[in-house]
Amino acid sequence: MILFNPNDLLAMVPELYLLGATFAILLLDLFLEPDQRGITHWLSLTVVVLTGVLTWLDAPAQGQAVAAFDGMFLHDGVATVLKLFVLITTAIVFVYGRGYLRDRKLFIGEFYLLILFATLGMLLLVSAGSLLTVYLGLELLTLSSYALVALNRDSPLSSEAAIKYFVLGALASGLLLYGMSMIYGATGSLDLAHIHAATGSHRTLLAFGVVFLVVGAAFKLGAAPFHMWLPDVYQGAPTAVTLFVGSASKLAAFGMTYRLLEGAVGDLHPQWTLMLSLLAVLSLAVGNVFAIAQTNLKRMLAYSTISHIGFLLLGFVNGTPAGYAAAMFYMISYVLMATVAFGMIMLLARAGFEAEEIDDFKGLNQRNPWYAGIMAITMFSLAGVPPLFGFFAKLMVLKAAIDAGQLWLAIVAIVFAIVGIYYYLRVVKVMYFDAPREDAPLALPADNTFRWALSINGLALIALGIAWGPLFDWCSHAFTIVAETTR
Amino acid sequence: MPASHLLSVLIWLPILGAVAVLAFGRTANTARWLSVIVALATFVVSVALWAGYQIGAPGLQFVENLTWIAALKANYALGVDGISVALIVLTAFTSVLVIIGSWGPIDKRVSQYMAAMLALEGLLIGVFAATDALLFYVFFEGMLIPMFIIIGIWGGPRRVYATLKFFIYTFLGSIFMLVGLIYLHMKTGDFSLASFAQVHLSAREQAWLFFAFLLGFAIKVPMWPVHTWLPDAHVEAPTGGSVILAAIMLKVGGYGFIRFSLPIAPDASQEYAWVVIAMSLIAIIYIGYVALVQEDMKKLIAYSSIAHMGFVTLGVFIALALVRVNGNPAGARLGIQGAMVQMISHGFVSGAMFSCIGVMYDRLHTRMIRDYGGIANVMPWFAAFMVLFAMANCGLPGTSGFVGEFMVILAAFQDSPLTALLAAFTLIIGAAYTLWLVKRVVFGEVGNAKVAKMQDLDTREWIVLGAFALGVLAVGVYPKPLIDLMDPAVLQIVQQLGLTKL
Numbered sequence: 005m006i007l008f009n010p011n012d013l014l015a016m017v018p019e020l021y022l023l024g025a026t027f028a029i030l031l032l033d034l035f036l037e038p039d040q041r042g043i044t045h046w047l048s049l050t051v052v053v054l055t056g057v058l059t060w061l062d063a064p065a066q067g068q069a070v071a072a073f074d075g076m077f078l079h080d081g082v083a084t085v086l087k088l089f090v091l092i093t094t095a096i097v098f099v100y101g102r103g104y105l106r107d108r109k110l111f112i113g114e115f116y117l118l119i120l121f122a123t124l125g126m127l128l129l130v131s132a133g134s135l136l137t138v139y140l141g142l143e144l145l146t147l148s149s150y151a152l153v154a155l156n157r158d159s160p161l162s163s164e165a166a167i168k169y170f171v172l173g174a175l176a177s178g179l180l181l182y183g184m185s186m187i188y189g190a191t192g193s194l195d196l197a198h199i200h201a202a203t204g205s206h207r208t209l210l211a212f213g214v215v216f217l218v219v220g221a222a223f224k225l226g227a228a229p230f231h232m233w234l235p236d237v238y239q240g241a242p243t244a245v246t247l248f249v250g251s252a253s254k255l256a257a258f259g260m261t262y263r264l265l266e267g268a269v270g271d272l273h274p275q276w277t278l279m280l281s282l283l284a285v286l287s288l289a290v291g292n293v294f295a296i297a298q299t300n301l302k303r304m305l306a307y308s309t310i311s312h313i314g315f316l317l318l319g320f321v322n323g324t325p326a327g328y329a330a331a332m333f334y335m336i337s338y339v340l341m342a343t344v345a346f347g348m349i350m351l352l353a354r355a356g357f358e359a360e361e362i363d364d365f366k367g368l369n370q371r372n373p374w375y376a377g378i379m380a381i382t383m384f385s386l387a388g389v390p391p392l393f394g395f396f397a398k399l400m401v402l403k404a405a406i407d408a409g410q411l412w413l414a415i416v417a418i419v420f421a422i423v424g425i426y427y428y429l430r431v432v433k434v435m436y437f438d439a440p441r442e443d444a445p446l447a448l449p450a451d452n453t454f455r456w457a458l459s460i461n462g463l464a465l466i467a468l469g470i471a472w473g474p475l476f477d478w479c480s481h482a483f484t485i486v487a488e489t490t491r
Numbered sequence: 492m493p494a495s496h497l498l499s500v501l502i503w504l505p506i507l508g509a510v511a512v513l514a515f516g517r518t519a520n521t522a523r524w525l526s527v528i529v530a531l532a533t534f535v536v537s538v539a540l541w542a543g544y545q546i547g548a549p550g551l552q553f554v555e556n557l558t559w560i561a562a563l564k565a566n567y568a569l570g571v572d573g574i575s576v577a578l579i580v581l582t583a584f585t586s587v588l589v590i591i592g593s594w595g596p597i598d599k600r601v602s603q604y605m606a607a608m609l610a611l612e613g614l615l616i617g618v619f620a621a622t623d624a625l626l627f628y629v630f631f632e633g634m635l636i637p638m639f640i641i642i643g644i645w646g647g648p649r650r651v652y653a654t655l656k657f658f659i660y661t662f663l664g665s666i667f668m669l670v671g672l673i674y675l676h677m678k679t680g681d682f683s684l685a686s687f688a689q690v691h692l693s694a695r696e697q698a699w700l701f702f703a704f705l706l707g708f709a710i711k712v713p714m715w716p717v718h719t720w721l722p723d724a725h726v727e728a729p730t731g732g733s734v735i736l737a738a739i740m741l742k743v744g745g746y747g748f749i750r751f752s753l754p755i756a757p758d759a760s761q762e763y764a765w766v767v768i769a770m771s772l773i774a775i776i777y778i779g780y781v782a783l784v785q786e787d788m789k790k791l792i793a794y795s796s797i798a799h800m801g802f803v804t805l806g807v808f809i810a811l812a813l814v815r816v817n818g819n820p821a822g823a824r825l826g827i828q829g830a831m832v833q834m835i836s837h838g839f840v841s842g843a844m845f846s847c848i849g850v851m852y853d854r855l856h857t858r859m860i861r862d863y864g865g866i867a868n869v870m871p872w873f874a875a876f877m878v879l880f881a882m883a884n885c886g887l888p889g890t891s892g893f894v895g896e897f898m899v900i901l902a903a904f905q906d907s908p909l910t911a912l913l914a915a916f917t918l919i920i921g922a923a924y925t926l927w928l929v930k931r932v933v934f935g936e937v938g939n940a941k942v943a944k945m946q947d948l949d950t951r952e953w954i955v956l957g958a959f960a961l962g963v964l965a966v967g968v969y970p971k972p973l974i975d976l977m978d979p980a981v982l983q984i985v986q987q988l989g990l991t992k993l
Contacts, residue, residue, distance in 0.1 A: 402673055437644060437650065
């Protein structure tokens with residue numbers, strides 16, 4: 005029985021605000037003419053930023069964790085960090101996507117509303133303290149995402165991607181639910197903390213459930229061999245949506261994986277570690293090897309995501325706060341890199357032209373050295389070359405794997421990192437070493453906010469490469485819980 | 492020790508200079524002048540470092556230590572001993588010459604080229620100054636990025652192949668080293684080289700670490716059989732890229748052996764020294780023969796570089812046997828000193844040889860030996876320089892090439908006369924390929940009508956080759972200041988070698 009305590013509402017002020025504001029925008033957007041869509045854009049951006057500010061103000065003190073609504077909703081450091089980055093990436097999606105959507109006649113209120121609802125789902129998901137809230141958040145996120153992928157409904161590619169995403173996503177949700185039912189059957193509780201306390205008995209049934217939880221999480225993260233949907237969805241969705249699906253929702257998927265595996269069945273760590281190690285190796289192999297063969301940049305980035313998820317999972321094998329901190333740090337670094345990469349695709353795209361083939365970047369250095377530089381930084385960072393951010397993220401997860409005594413896993417990871425270097429360098433190669441198809445300087449979109457944001461996003465990869473200590477400390481502190489209270 | 496930020500200045504001045512060149516070098520000449528000014532300023536600071544370095548004072552000097560990543564106890568820690576000072580001055584010196592040398596030949600996207608060169612200079616100085624393993628690794632890997640761009644944009648026809656091979660090959664080597672460094676961090680809790688050198692490691696751990704480091708540094712040096720990226724990279728790189736590659740980047744490998752392999756895994760280094768010595772001897776003899784049959788001048792010098800770097804690794808690893816098996820620290824000192832002198836000398840000689848080839852290439856746009864002949868008739872000054880550098884390349888007494896090789900052979904003789912004998916083959920093979928090259932290119936009748944029209948050196952080329960010639964002769968005639976500079980550091984390494992970590 006859920007006892008309602010008014011103080012519990014304080015723990016979810018940002019979510020309540022976002023929910024209210026989203027409904028307000030929904031109503032307002034009904035009365036806007038198509039040429040007034042800018043209002044929706046700026047309002048949505050403001051709402052996301054304000055939600056971020058509220059999350060910041062509402063953050064629990066360091067080391068404090070609050071379980072509100074009888075444990076349904078967790079208010080702790082992990083949730084705060086993930087929420088802030090989810091909101092930052094959502095704001096980035098709005099800023100980057102505007103011109104791109106307008107050129108494609110997709111500049112419609114639905115884009116903003118679906119993303120706002122998905123964001124709400126993500127905020128719930130990363131704060132979930134019960135299997136029910138996990139599922140609630142997840143479905144809010146994924147149902148909105150299916151619709152977003154199909155946003156360009158006249159495009160067969162887009163519709164195909166959406167159907168694929170929906171069918172496989174529904175399957176994954178089904179598997180996850182099945183796993184949850186096993187866990188419920190074994191422990192008699194939906195509350196993650198209660199489950200954690202009750203994992204002593206019915207180990208076989210629990211292990212059975214854990215398998216399905218891992219599969220469900222792997223689907224949402226995009227770890228091989230549950231990665232099939234990823235390349236098609238990335239390629240088929242409008243790039244602004246790909247950016248959203250490929251960045252913000254990965255953070256949420258990380259949050260879900262952490263809540264389920266550590267929060268609920270942390271004691272079965274030896275069992276799921278082995279499964280995650282296998283997933284990691286497979287993802288590294290599939291992602292890196294298949295990416296080499298791609299000529300479409302969005303597909304290449306999709307396979308690159310799979311390989312990065314492989315790296316991310318290395319952080320989980322230790323099952324310690326330090327390992328999770330490394331994994332979260334990795335996810336944040338990946339998301340910041342992916343936003344630049346997809347942002348560049350949108351920067352080069354024009355009305356009637358998608359710059360999503362790798363060859364579209366040919367000779368970019370001659371046409372616009374600044375943005376070629378930004379893209380090169382991103383590629384080197386994705387490849388894990390110091391002194392860029394991506395290297396240090398790899399360093400920390402490798403360290404987590406080595407600390408866990410999984411030296412072989414670290415070595416497999418770096419061998420595939422070497423394979424991965426090739427396709428990132430190929431993008432740098434076409435930009436710098438090949439002659440451009442057209443000599444005219446790059447026609448930049450008029451949207452100054454987009455250009456500035458993209459440049460800052462790219463330069464952040466250098467800045468965070470030189471001074472990543474504070475961000476990492478923040479991630480580590482998020483996982484060090486000193487006091488747990490139930491309001 | 493007075494607090495001084497000379498090392499930070501040396502690292503960041505060229506890197507910030509590179510940013511400035513990118514930002515303000517709108518016309519080619521602005522970019523050129525700006526980069527020459529930055530490079531000269533860096534060189535002046537490096538001379539100030541040399542002048543301020545107190546020979547004989549114990550420990551590292553110009554130490555800087557700031558917390559970088561508190562969570563890992565990784566520090567922005569810099570400090571130099573004599574060996575580092577010598578290499579830093581060499582880096583700053585060569586960079587100035589490279590930038591002057593690229594004045595004419597590089598005419599497209601000049602600001603990017605100059606910026607890449609300056610950034611590379613800063614990163615290389617960082618490699619020689621870092622005393623924190625993570626910081627070292629960042630510089631060590633970071634320098635691949637500008638070099639990748641330099642070969643890829645301004646290189647020859649097969650530049651894309653060469654630069655990808657260069658990048659992936661060297662990345663492959665160093666990333667295993669990273670695993671080794673993380674492992675050591677797990678043992679010690681920080682990344683400082685000093686604590687890495689003190690931590691106790693079992694024979695098995697040392698062996699793994701030794702081979703991880705060996706892979707990383709052997710590829711950088713490069714040693715036979717992991718040298719295959721070098722001829723490609725050299726042939727396709729623009730002249731300036733080749734000079735930096737041969738004169739400085741290869742030295743990072745040799746430097747890594749004495750900073751990482753020897754102090755961290757001394758027992759494994761001793762156990763497997765024979766592997767390195769054998770690889771060095773193969774490099775000296777076999778690669779020498781390979782150089783003999785080359786038709787491309789750059790390839791010939793590239794192979795000759797591999798052979799000469801064989802002396803560096805030979806000198807370093809022969810020292811282990813001398814200290815530990817023969818109890819002969821004086822001989823070990825000679826070996827390491829020889830190796831270090833050889834590094835500096837090879838910096839001058841190979842840089843000069845590649846510059847000479849660049850001078851010819853700028854005129855006829857070919858690197859094939861058969862396209863030249865009788866250059867002495869039309870370019871007497873050039874011929875004089877080329878012959879001088881060729882003599883240094885063969886190790887003629889009076890040039891820098893002689894000193895290092897002679898010291899290493901002397902040291903090798905104290906360990907095993909057979910090793911010394913094999914190493915001494917270089918005197919014959921080196922002379923053979925170098926002199927034959929000179930004979931075919933410089934002497935004889937004028938080869939063809941194009942050669943007959945070649946102009947002698949202009950002022951800019953004079954400055955570059957003249958400066959290299961000064962370096963070659965100075966080290967060759969009076970190597971004492973250089974040896975004195977490096978001696979305390981060498982002595983310390985030799986003392987460390989005597990201590991087992993088991």
